[in-house]
Amino acid sequence: MPTSFHQSVIDEFRANEGKVGGPFEGGDLLLLTTTGARSGLSRTTPLGYVRHGGSLLIVGSNLGGPRHPGWYHNLLARPVVRVEVGTRSFEALAVPAEGDRREELFAHVVRAVPGYGDYQAGAGRVLPVVVLERAEPEGWEGPGEVRTLADKLLEVHTWLRGQLRQVRAEADAHFAARAAHQGPGAPAAPGLGLQIRQRCLAFCQALEFHHASEDGHLFPGIVRHHPHLTDVFARLDDEHRTIARVQGDLAALLAGVVIADPRRFHAELDDMSARLNAHLDYEEEALLPLLADVPWPPEVPKG
Structure with a gap:
């Protein structure tokens, strides 16, 4: 279950078209809903994000803690997630970046939000950078209007x-x-x-x-x-x-x-x-x- 603080952020986000106050005020915030790797239950977490082209980037910083956050383990087990940004809600495929691409994307994140660099310095682990992509296959348009x-x-x-x-x-x-x-x-x-x-x-x-x-x-x-x-x-x-x-x-x-x-x-x-x-x-x-x-x-x- 979300903490009471997280739940209050989620409620405020949904009541105000994605806008929240407090420590998140003025920042780019999304709601990420994953499916529990073991429980199978939906879990929603408010997270900061950075845009990169047509994708959204989220970082498993866990506030610089020594372990990856629970939502990261969930998306490794069940990669299709639900994302809420502003008034939009959509399914996305969550793909952790690897190797040189991870380094490039993390540098992009730090340029936008320098605090992630501080988290990385104190975490004692490589912070995962997750790319939220379209869940549909390339070129997906569907078979047309669905009436039957x-x-x-x-x-x-x-x-x-x-x-x-x-x-x-x-x-x-x-x-x-x-x-x-x-x-x-x-x-x-x-x-x-x-x-x-x-x-x-x-x-x-x-x-x-x-x-x-x-x-x-x-x-x-x-x-x-x-x-x-x-x-x-x-x-x-x-x-x-x-x-x-x-x-x-x-x-x-x-x-x-x-x-x-x-x-x-x-x-x-x-x-x-x-x-x-x-x-x-x-x-x-x-x-x-x-x-x-x-x-x-x-x-x-x-x-």
């Missing part, structure tokens, strides 16, 4: 395909860079970065939620009205279990901050891509015609 349940299903499928395509493109670029580091005297090959880890973990969590929603709500509702499609749903159910196994293997490789066994990760990612795309194609062929006349969002009964 068929449109909604296609929107989710398009998002999943785009997210997986972006993870694979980043992983392929990484392995191309590794190939350039082969041979005697070559520098050490780069490790799989947090950018790949965070985006892949976000994809896995979104896919798990989507399939759980289908299994728990969508599919049973359709079966009740179309019992002749029992074989179709038996196949979809089997594919869900197979994809869940591959997803579990990917999640296990993402359990640490450093991705375990990069080559196996690449192979599992290729397997996921082939299986998921084939599954989504079949599901769309079988279900979209059935859902084309079901309004979205659902109509609320009157009275």
Whole structure:
């Protein structure tokens, strides 16, 4: 739970379109909502931020304390976060910067807010610099206006395909860079970065939620009205279990901050891509015609 001070800041922020007084007065402040790594509960924290191009930067300073703040551990476990800035609220992908990029971004932060340099000097650890990026894959525009349940299903499928395509493109670029580091005297090959880890973990969590929603709500509702499609749903159910196994293997490789066994990760990612795309194609062929006349969002009964 937020401290009483934090809660008062959160309440003031939301009541005054992002403006607060006290020690935060005049500063750039956002609200970051993460999902507890262990509890699964939402946690909201007021944080200062610095703009960098189209992204927002936050620093795990913990007021210069010796440990990373709880919100940082949460976003490593569940990378999709909710951000409130002024009157806007949106989902973002939280990606800690690494290596030279972290140094460059931290220098940018210190130029804007010198106090972070003081925190770094006394912390005895490297303060994480986290980039809050768009959660959507590059080029995301969606399938257009969503009026029916068929449109909604296609929107989710398009998002999943785009997210997986972006993870694979980043992983392929990484392995191309590794190939350039082969041979005697070559520098050490780069490790799989947090950018790949965070985006892949976000994809896995979104896919798990989507399939759980289908299994728990969508599919049973359709079966009740179309019992002749029992074989179709038996196949979809089997594919869900197979994809869940591959997803579990990917999640296990993402359990640490450093991705375990990069080559196996690449192979599992290729397997996921082939299986998921084939599954989504079949599901769309079988279900979209059935859902084309079901309004979205659902109509609320009157009275």
